[in-house]
Amino acid sequence: MADETVSLDVARGFVARALEANRTAPETARLVADALVLAEADGLKGHGLSRLESYAAQALSGKVDGHAEPSVTKTAAASLMVDAAHGFAYPAIGLAIEALKALSGETGIAAAGIRRSHHCGAAGHHVERLARGGLVALMFANTPQAIAPWGGKAGVFGTNPIAFAAPLEGRDPVVVDMSVSKVARGNILKARQEGTPIPEGWAFGPDGEPTTDPESALEGTMAAMGDAKGAALALMVEVLAAGLVGASFAYEASNFFSGDGPPPDTGQLILAFAPAAFAGPAFAERMAALAGAIEAQDGARLPGLRRYENRARAEREGVTIPAALIARFGPV
């Protein structure tokens, strides 16, 4: 059996069928498939098809409830709480996005907390959807433990992504999407698989000392971007995405990978700002000016452009489904 390169539509169908065969409702399977295939298309492999086997295992065991129905409650004039009900995060996030689009026009700013949630995938995709609706958006998510508090040795915070997007008139939104760890954990998993050391500065062993051994790194903690400042950002995201919304903290959450254990119960917080309530009609001109000041410099680009380029290529050329996935869930 070989890898197969297929259109995005065919890839979405393949992923959805794989999930439906593993105790996931059709509509949920479709939303998860949309998210994984978009991440794969954008070149964000860590949030793409590489997740399918572990998602299926978690749905099969019931660690993720593939039949959960998320619900949204308006808790005050501008605030929403979404209960993901221990299902996949994507349907809950989609519900939050649609509710925020409707609400923020009236309120200027609106926020949605999501609890009893799971892996949010590429956080940039969620804020991008809000920006395509004309809104400025911020998202914070917590993840299972990875980063130690500054001065400590044990993981208390997750790699805790921060994502941001803003509309640019007549072109794709500008999107910032980063974890607060120095590098993605996937880089360390890859080094372990390949039997190669990791560069110093990526991670610490369980003793809190820098390590180049991927095995020791995986038992230890990930370095935060920008050292103490990044560790402080990890704390900030932990409070916003978990403490504020009543989700489990990173150090309490089960992993996003294996089928065993209780649901991770992680959290997300999404904010949407209606520019009309702040800068007003000047906003579009202001954003164009900022983009122009960046792009006037040789070598400088807006963040997020590479993923749009990858996406356009994948729309033309398709994405590759690895042979191992076809063997496990096939045929395509």
Place this chain on the structure above:
Amino acid sequence: MADETVSLDVARGFVARALEANRTAPETARLVADALVLAEADGLKGHGLSRLESYAAQALSGKVDGHAEPSVTKTAAASLMVDAAHGFAYPAIGLAIEALKALSGETGIAAAGIRRSHHCGAAGHHVERLARGGLVALMFANTPQAIAPWGGKAGVFGTNPIAFAAPLEGRDPVVVDMSVSKVARGNILKARQEGTPIPEGWAFGPDGEPTTDPESALEGTMAAMGDAKGAALALMVEVLAAGLVGASFAYEASNFFSGDGPPPDTGQLILAFAPAAFAGPAFAERMAALAGAIEAQDGARLPGLRRYENRARAEREGVTIPAALIARFGPV
């Protein structure tokens, strides 16, 4: 004439009189004095008494309008715009904080944009005030140009502070307060004054290459914390604090130091979250658990503790007013 160590009250009186003698209204002078002396007490020298001479020069020349009266407008159910009217930032920020405290209880989340503003000082102090009112708070501010877009050579973004605070029951709030530059610009000014080189990695010369020469660094740009990720955060803050609220971008803003030129017209954005609208009554317990998980580790501390320790010492022992300030504005 010698340095004099005086109580915080005496220091505030000294600063307020100095500003009143330089075309600043008494009530505004008092608010600016409160901010500078609190920063000095907290050990945040770059936002403390070191600012007094340049603040006075800017008020005297009219670059900052010492008689400006900030005003607040409710633009939608949960959004406010504050016009700082080219005055000092502190009265405008104070107005925003009081309005956010009143509004966020009804709306769950509320946001205040501030435009036609100036140097916001220690951003952590502003979010701390909201947290002492039981709110979770976030603040973004832009500053004059300092950081290049990733891949570029010329400053487009400011050092753009991000501040965050959350209440902890029965103790001081946890406060995160950081610029997105790797180090504060004050470190480079100090090296130039002392004629010493700066460590590699702090800054780039005008050619975009790393430099250890403070003079070249001041003509060039500051390194962002965490490299590309920090540059992306700088862009995010620029959009939130300036683009969204209709303020000048870093590359358009005049400096915060000299009396010449037009007003800087920078911006700030402050968000307040009422925990009752999200996690509800569980919030206090959740925050105590997180603080406990951090403090259970040897060597790990909550961010912001050092400034509270400095503040307590300054309340007992006073702060030192340098001889040069007494010579300029004296007597104490």
